[in-house]
Amino acid sequence: MVRDRVIELFRQALAKGAAEGRWPALEAAFSVEAPRDPKHGDFAVNAAMMLAKPAGKPPRDLAQAIAAEVRAVDAQHEIAGLEIAGPGFINVRLAADVWLRALGRVVSEGTAYGRTEVGGGKKVIVEYVSANPTGPMHVGHGRGAVVGDGVQGLLRWAGFDVTREYYVNDYGAQVQTLARSVHLRYQELFGRQVTMPPKSYPGDYVKDIAAALRAEHGDRYLDAPESEWLTLFRDRAVEHVLGLIREDLRAINIEFDRWSSEKALYESGTVDRFLRFLEEKDLVYVGKLPPPKSKKGAPAPIAQPHGDLDEGVSAAEDLTLFRSSQYGDEVDRPVKKADGTPTYFCADIAYHWDKRQRAGTLVDVLGADHGGYVPRLEAALEALGASRKDLHVILIQMVNLTRGGEAVKMSKRAGTVVSLREVVDEVGRDATRFMFLTRRSDAQLDFDIELAKRQTLDNPVFYVQYGHARLAQIFAKARESGVAVPEFDLEAVRTLTSPEEQDLIRRVVAFPDMLAAAALAYEPHRVAFYLQETIAAFHSYYTQGKRTGERVISADARKTAGRLFLCRALKQVLANGLGVLGVAAPDRMESPETRDIADDV
RNA sequence: GGGCCCUUAGCUCAGUUGGAUAGAGCGUCGGACUACGAAUCCGAAGGCCAGAGGUUCAAAUCCUCUAGGGCCCGCCA
Numbered sequence: 001m002v003r004d005r006v007i008e009l010f011r012q013a014l015a016k017g018a019a020e021g022r023w024p025a026l027e028a029a030f031s032v033e034a035p036r037d038p039k040h041g042d043f044a045v046n047a048a049m050m051l052a053k054p055a056g057k058p059p060r061d062l063a064q065a066i067a068a069e070v071r072a073v074d075a076q077h078e079i080a081g082l083e084i085a086g087p088g089f090i091n092v093r094l095a096a097d098v099w100l101r102a103l104g105r106v107v108s109e110g111t112a113y114g115r116t117e118v119g120g121g122k123k124v125i126v127e128y129v130s131a132n133p134t135g136p137m138h139v140g141h142g143r144g145a146v147v148g149d150g151v152q153g154l155l156r157w158a159g160f161d162v163t164r165e166y167y168v169n170d171y172g173a174q175v176q177t178l179a180r181s182v183h184l185r186y187q188e189l190f191g192r193q194v195t196m197p198p199k200s201y202p203g204d205y206v207k208d209i210a211a212a213l214r215a216e217h218g219d220r221y222l223d224a225p226e227s228e229w230l231t232l233f234r235d236r237a238v239e240h241v242l243g244l245i246r247e248d249l250r251a252i253n254i255e256f257d258r259w260s261s262e263k264a265l266y267e268s269g270t271v272d273r274f275l276r277f278l279e280e281k282d283l284v285y286v287g288k289l290p291p292p293k294s295k296k297g298a299p300a301p302i303a304q305p306h307g308d309l310d311e312g313v314s315a316a317e318d319l320t321l322f323r324s325s326q327y328g329d330e331v332d333r334p335v336k337k338a339d340g341t342p343t344y345f346c347a348d349i350a351y352h353w354d355k356r357q358r359a360g361t362l363v364d365v366l367g368a369d370h371g372g373y374v375p376r377l378e379a380a381l382e383a384l385g386a387s388r389k390d391l392h393v394i395l396i397q398m399v400n401l402t403r404g405g406e407a408v409k410m411s412k413r414a415g416t417v418v419s420l421r422e423v424v425d426e427v428g429r430d431a432t433r434f435m436f437l438t439r440r441s442d443a444q445l446d447f448d449i450e451l452a453k454r455q456t457l458d459n460p461v462f463y464v465q466y467g468h469a470r471l472a473q474i475f476a477k478a479r480e481s482g483v484a485v486p487e488f489d490l491e492a493v494r495t496l497t498s499p500e501e502q503d504l505i506r507r508v509v510a511f512p513d514m515l516a517a518a519a520l521a522y523e524p525h526r527v528a529f530y531l532q533e534t535i536a537a538f539h540s541y542y543t544q545g546k547r548t549g550e551r552v553i554s555a556d557a558r559k560t561a562g563r564l565f566l567c568r569a570l571k572q573v574l575a576n577g578l579g580v581l582g583v584a585a586p587d588r589m590e591s592p593e594t595r596d597i598a599d600d601v
Numbered sequence: 602g603g604g605c606c607c608u609u610a611g612c613u614c615a616g617u618u619g620g621a622u623a624g625a626g627c628g629u630c631g632g633a634c635u636a637c638g639a640a641u642c643c644g645a646a647g648g649c650c651a652g653a654g655g656u657u658c659a660a661a662u663c664c665u666c667u668a669g670g671g672c673c674c675g676c677c678a
Contacts, residue, residue, distance in 0.1 A: 033617065036624085046620065049658060059658065086621045087658055132678060174678050199677095262678090289676080319676065330604080330674085337676040344678050371605050372673045397606065398671070439614070443607055444671065451613090460626080466640055477637035510617095517617065529615060533625075543642035546634080553637055567637095589640070 001116075002102050003513050005078065006043050006092055007032050013069035014047060023062060024054045032092075034510065038503065041083065041091035042099075049088040059088025066090060097490065099502075102509040104488035106569035114576045116516045119160030125355045126152040128365035129249070129256075130167040133241040134178045134201055137248040140367060142420040143445065144396045146436040146582075148365035149254050150524025151394065153580045155363075158519035163359065164257045167351060170238045171263040172344060177201065178241070179234035183221070185210035186233075190222055209233075209240045251424045252433060253582045262347050265354075271342050274350035275335065278322065283383050284335060286318050322349075327379035328388070349380040352391070356381060362391045363522065371395050394522055397444045399436075404450040427452040430583045434461035437528040437581060460532050464574065465586055467535035470542070471571040472587035474552055478564060483553055485564055492561035498550075500541040504566060507534045511573050515580065524581065531577045538570055 010030065018025040030047035048063035055062060067082040067090055081093035106113050128148025131141045149164075156162045169175070181201040184194045189210055196202040213221070213236060221229040242259075249255070265271050278284045320336035322345075335346035355362050366373070374395075378388035401408040401418055408418060424432050431452045438460060439445045452459060475485055486492060496505060511530075518526040545551050552563040575585040 031617095031620080033620080035621075037621075040621070044620075046659095049620085052658065089621070134678090169678055172678060177677090317676085334676055339676080341676095343676065348678090368606070368672050370673085370678095374605085395606075395672090440607095442605095443614090446613075448613095462640065463626090466638080470638060470641085474637045481637085514617080521618075525615090526617080529625090533615090536625080539641055540643085542637085543633085543639085546636070546639095547642085549636095551637065589638080 001512055002094065002098060002509055003032055003034075003043065005098075006045070006094070009070055009073055009079065010045055010047060010066075012073045013066060016073065017066065017069050022065060023051050023057075026051055034506065035091070038499070040085060040089070041081065041093040042506070043092040043094075044085075045090040045092060046088075048084075048090060052088065060084055063088045063090050096494070099505050099509060100490060100493045100496075103493060103505050103566070103569055104490075106508055106511075106572055107488060107565065110572060111576065111579075113572055114512045114515045114580075115157050115159065116512050117159040118516045118520065119155060119158045121159060121161050122361060123161045123163070123359035124155055124361040124363060125163045125165050125359040126155065126363040126365070127165045127167055127355070128152070128363075129245075129254075130169070131245060132169045132174055133238045133245065134174055135203055135241060136205065136244045137420040138417045139399050139401050139420055139423055139447065140396075142252065142423065142432065143399050143436045143441075143447075144365050144367060145249065145252060145254055145420075146433050147394065147396055147441045147524060150437055150527070150581055151363060151365065151519075151522050153582065154515065154519035154522075154524055154527070157580055158516050160361075160519075161359075164255070165355070166256045166259045167348075168238075168242065168259055168261045168263075169344075170234075170242075170261055171266055171347070175234050175238055176230065178206070178237045179230050180226075181206050182209045182213070182233050182237050183226075183229060186213055187222065189214050190219060205241065205244060206237075209237050212236070212240070248420050248424075251421060252429055260351060262351070265347050265350055266342075270354070271347050271350050274353065275320075275342065275346065278335065281383075284320050284322050287321050287332070288317070289319060289321065289334060290331060322346075322376075322380070323383065324376045324379035327382040329376045329379040333376050345376065349377065349384075352377060352381060353384055356384075356386050356390060360390060363394065364391065365394045365396060368395045368397045392522060394441055396441050400444060400446045402446055402448045405448065408449075423447075423449065423452075430465070431459060431461050433581060433583050434464075434528060435459075437525045440523070440525055460528070461583065462589070464531045464535050464578065465584070466589055467538055468571060468574045468578070468585045469587055469589045471538075471567050471574070474564070474567055475571075478553055481553060483560060483564070485568065486561040488565065489561060492558050493565055495556075495559045495562040496566055500537070500544065501563075501566060504534075504537055504541060504570065507537060508566075508569050508573050511577070515577075527577055527580055531574060531581075534570070534577075535574060 010032070014023075014026055014030075017023050026047060028050065030045060030050055032043050032045050034042065035044045048066055049059045051057075051062050051066075052059035063084040067084065070079065070082060070090075078095055078098050079092060080095045081091075083091040083093075085091050109115075126148060128151075129137075129141060129145045131137055137145070152162050152164050177199065178201050181196065184196060184200065185207045188194050188207075213233065221233075275284075317338045319334045319338060321332040322335045324333050325331055333345055334343050335349075336342055352362065364377075374393050377393070378391060381391055382388050401423075420432075427435075427449060435447055435452050436445070478485060496502070514526065514530050518524060542552075552567060553560050578585040
């Protein structure tokens with residue numbers, strides 16, 4: 001990478017000067033950034049400003065000295081100019097051929113262009129979605145799914161050894177509730193009047209499961225005690241719902257390497273072994289939990305009026321508590337319920353402990369409503385001898401679904417949660433994915449269905465895809481005109497001298513740096529913004545060429561070859577960038593006329 | 602009462618982990634197709650980066666406080 005080369009030259013120069021006692025050694029990393037204003041050169045280096053204080057010298061004087069040293073180190077004359085500017089920046093201008101050779105690499109590396117080794121092959125497990133198998137995915141799950149998938153894709157491109165993992169909560173009260181809901185629907189199929197309790201799952205998919213069970217077992221479980229059917233109904237229901245979730249995921253192009261079952265953790269004895277392990281390490285004790293804090297100063301409710309499927313909170317009893325408060329959590333957390341069975345938390349730390357043994361770095365993509373859960377998870381890792389730094393949690397904020405600006409009311413209770421599937425079917429896979437990536441994940445997102453369907457700049461996915469299609473059409477035109485698509489030719493690309501062409505070259509060459517930085521920050525939205533900005537620069541260049549007559553394909557064979565090569569590199573970068581995000585890069589867009597007709601039908 | 606997140610142009614949002622004069626799109630106004638896709642582009646107007654302190658060569662970015670909005674504070678998962 002070009003930027004790495006600049007860093008290397010400065011590092012050598014700084015080390016040399018420090019060894020000769022001309023300035024102190026620089027401990028922290030200095031920055032090498034592409035400045036906003038191209039007049040400031042290709043890169044701005046802040047090393048002199050960082051050294052000014054420890055050296056006790058004015059930054060501009062130091063910058064002069066450092067620049068002289070860099071010139072001495074630059075044996076191959078890769079640097080064309082060094083300037084001291086502003087408060088003490090060293091502005092670096094590279095020799096033109098350095099950029100052009102880097103441009104050549106875009107095409108020679110092809111579909112691998114943008115891959116880096118910053119991950120060093122380190123193992124990472126990215127856990128995402130992990131939606132409870134109690135119903136189809138809704139829009140909020142979709143955001144987590146797309147962001148998580150973007151993160152894992154980025155890490156893969158940055159040279160990490162990534163495992164995509166889904167934790168299936170197929171054990172515990174919620175899937176039992178699902179099983180009971182199925183049983184109620186099952187009774188209904190035999191003509192009985194049933195009322196679905198407030199906290200049950202009434203959806204149509206529950207009826208489908210009930211129907212399947214009736215087809216297989218007839219009325220065998222109609223009046224049977226719960227102990228006879230609960231496990232069967234639960235397992236069937238979970239299996240069916242997981243099938244729905246897999247379909248939902250396939251609709252947005254997401255696959256997993258591993259599905260980890262909570263139930264399996266119990267059935268294999270892993271949870272019990274883990275509990276004994278905690279006891280041996282003296283990380284648990286039997287005690288009482290302080291009463292829950294009341295909110296808003298109101299007295300704590302004595303009992304929950306609606307207790308249909310809840311156990312309710314009983315008075316303080318002795319529980320097995322995990323010493324999480326010693327590791328940064330607010331209070332100790334129970335790992336066993338009053339009835340002696342392990343809590344969700346217990347199984348989850350066992351799961352995280354297992355993951356930590358399989359990989360050095362863990363990434364969890366969770367809904368923001370799980371934010372309060374993070375400290376105890378970190379505490380657990382710390383207590384178990386790993387570091388809280390080994391876990392990176394990405395909290396996905398809420399999605400507000402709107403339609404033409406009007407809020408789409410979603411309520412779990414009223415059963416009006418909009419499924420991910422409905423949205424994907426209406427706006428398409430690519431638009432859905434891209435939409436979720438146009439916002440930082442830690443900020444709330446307004447997802448407007450009408451806007452996602454619109455084909456304007458409001459909806460950037462069409463803009464970027466159109467740019468890719470437009471580039472593809474240039475090559476179609478070239479073939480038509482008998483112009484060969486060129487391989488790298490230094491003489492040809494040397495004709496790319498306009499400010500716009502120089503800008504495009506720099507953007508394309510910066511692609512791997514951008515990807516690596518986005519990966520290390522776990523921020524896939526950066527890729528989406530990079531693509532928009534890059535294709536905007538191309539559209540501008542293209543239209544300008546149309547106006548001035550300086551078109552890509554012209555009578556000047558050498559210029560044509562240079563520009564076609566630039567287009568080839570651009571197209572590759574767009575395709576690779578869209579690929580990281582899991583969005584298609586079409587060579588041709590459906591025309592708006594055709595689409596309008598289709599809409600009218 | 603406590604914890605986490607958010608607040609940047611009329612609207613929706615970026616801002617390269619602390620850098621030089623804060624950027625896009627939409628909307629408004631005015632322009633550009635006999636051509637490789639006008640689903641595009643060019644120009645104009647639009648800002649006390651919620652507010653107040655602090656840290657330093659440098660703050661939208663870091664620390665404290667204040668004001669708004671969201672999420673959470675279970676022996677559910």
